[in-house]
Amino acid sequence: MRYRTRTLLAALTVAIGAAFTLSTPANAGQAAPDMQRLKQMMGRQIQMMTPEYQERVKALSPQTRKLLMRIYSQHSRHSDRITLRQVMLEVLNDYNGMVAGIVTDNPVQAADSARRLANHRIPRGGLIPYLRIGDVNDEKLSVLSSFNDSVEGNAKRLADAADDGEMVKAASYLSDITAGCVGCHNVFRDVPGTTSNLK
Numbered sequence: 001m002r003y004r005t006r007t008l009l010a011a012l013t014v015a016i017g018a019a020f021t022l023s024t025p026a027n028a029g030q031a032a033p034d035m036q037r038l039k040q041m042m043g044r045q046i047q048m049m050t051p052e053y054q055e056r057v058k059a060l061s062p063q064t065r066k067l068l069m070r071i072y073s074q075h076s077r078h079s080d081r082i083t084l085r086q087v088m089l090e091v092l093n094d095y096n097g098m099v100a101g102i103v104t105d106n107p108v109q110a111a112d113s114a115r116r117l118a119n120h121r122i123p124r125g126g127l128i129p130y131l132r133i134g135d136v137n138d139e140k141l142s143v144l145s146s147f148n149d150s151v152e153g154n155a156k157r158l159a160d161a162a163d164d165g166e167m168v169k170a171a172s173y174l175s176d177i178t179a180g181c182v183g184c185h186n187v188f189r190d191v192p193g194t195t196s197n198l199k
């Protein structure tokens with residue numbers, strides 16, 4: 001369980017994988033059962049998108065699809081109800097729990113929260129439908145690989161260090177994790193809660 005890689009970014013592959021599957025039907029029979037299930041789920045998710053978003057997903061390069069597929073294969077928790085904002089608020093709570101564990105010298109809280117953060121849920125329809133349509137292209141999505149390792153990769157490293165009772169080492173991963181949140185928001189998110197009622 002603890003070594004399973006899970007990532008926020010996997011959501012993207014939910015959509016991409018479907019297009020990938022459709023374009024390589026010859027491989028379907030060879031896929032492992034787990035991979036088959038993932039592909040079926042991805043297919044359902046892409047079908048939920050508007051034609052505009054589906055078109056964007058289908059235009060992605062095999063390289064981008066592969067990246068997203070790899071990330072996606074490391075995820076296991078999916079919701080058919082909640083939005084990306086709701087996922088993010090859960091992520092923030094796990095982030096806070098992780099920091100609380102570190103600063104109170106509580107390795108079990110730090111490790112549990114970090115693993116829960118790394119295994120955050122994938123929102124309804126995957127990540128792509130929550131991104132601006134202009135961001136659904138190879139260039140923008142290519143940055144996901146490094147954000148993935150910054151957040152989920154370091155959260156798991158932090159958890160392992162906490163398990164070993166090495167709290168100073170665990171704390172050293174916090175800034176890289178935070179940089180991953182900030183970096184991804186810089187690329188894909190606007191300032192939260194802006195209003196058009198101010199001039």
Ligand code: HEC
Pocket residue numbers: 008009084085088089091092095130131147148151177178180181182184185188189190192193
């Ligand atoms: C894959 C890129 C990505 C990563 C990595 C990421 N976020 Fe987000 N985050 C987003 C996007 C996109 C939104 C905007 C979602 C929306 O409004 O639909 C968002 C929104 C948020 C919000 C605002 C919710 C609201 O009320 O509008 C919070 C809080 C948040 N993220 C916390 C975090 C934390 C904490 C981390 C790191 C542990 C993190 N995020 C990592 C992409 C990311």
